[in-house]
Amino acid sequence: MDRTLTLINLGRTDYNQCLTLQRDIQKQRVKGIIENTLLITEHNPVFTLGRNHPTPNLKVSTRQIEAEGIPIVQTERGGDITYHGPGQLVAYGIIALREWDLSAYAYIDALEEIMIRSLKTWGLTGERKQKMTRGVWVDTKKIGSVGISIKRGVTMHGASLNVAPEMIHFSLMNPCGFENLEITSVQKECAASYDFSEAAKIFAKEFKEFFDAKITN
Numbered sequence: 394m395d396r397t398l399t400l401i402n403l404g405r406t407d408y409n410q411c412l413t414l415q416r417d418i419q420k421q422r423v424k425g426i427i428e429n430t431l432l433i434t435e436h437n438p439v440f441t442l443g444r445n446h447p448t449p450n451l452k453v454s455t456r457q458i459e460a461e462g463i464p465i466v467q468t469e470r471g472g473d474i475t476y477h478g479p480g481q482l483v484a485y486g487i488i489a490l491r492e493w494d495l496s497a498y499a500y501i502d503a504l505e506e507i508m509i510r511s512l513k514t515w516g517l518t519g520e521r522k523q524k525m526t527r528g529v530w531v532d533t534k535k536i537g538s539v540g541i542s543i544k545r546g547v548t549m550h551g552a553s554l555n556v557a558p559e560m561i562h563f564s565l566m567n568p569c570g571f572e573n574l575e576i577t578s579v580q581k582e583c584a585a586s587y588d589f590s591e592a593a594k595i596f597a598k599e600f601k602e603f604f605d606a607k608i609t610n
Contacts, residue, residue: 432487472527
């Protein structure tokens with residue numbers, strides 16, 4: 394199967410601007426104007442809400458979040474509340490699933506597996522938790538999240554992997570809607586600093602190899 398993928402490393406982005414970009418690319422992909430696309434970015438601080446959870450599942454008031462200058466954005470992805478911020482790798486795949494012979498669940502499984510393989514590069518063992526929300530854990534601590542949406546067979550949104558984010562912001566919410574869910578990062582687990590650009594290369598490599606895709610820039 395010929396799988397061609399356009400890779401775009403956006404660097405640091407504002408969430409709303411990146412969301413608009415995803416939607417635009419998804420529309421073009423639905424029309425067959427462009428190839429499947431993988432966007433890699435890290436966002437300015439933001440809380441995002443899943444389509445079925447419009448009420449922010451916070452440990453503090455929305456007024457305090459506003460005082461911190463952190464926006465809360467409703468999205469069309471699955472899942473509950475999530476935080477994105479600098480030092481967290483976010484990967485958005487705009488993929489026509491049928492062309493790659495994938496179901497939605499197979500694609501989500503793949504995103505988890507790609508994060509697990511990426512973690513091995515840093516000597517960490519990632520795993521799924523069958524009775525928990527989708528994502529990747531290191532022991533009992535969540536390190537990666539997944540949430541997608543699909544329109545006319547084409548995905549958007551994707552996966553987020555905590556490389557070296559500011560952990561204090563995670564304490565302001567109930568991650569994925571769970572109370573007392575501990576969040577961790579590569580930096581926290583390995584007690585070392587990690588370069589985001591290198592992390593982006595690692596994730597892109599694992600994505601390419603998992604799907605046996607040909608990447609163009």
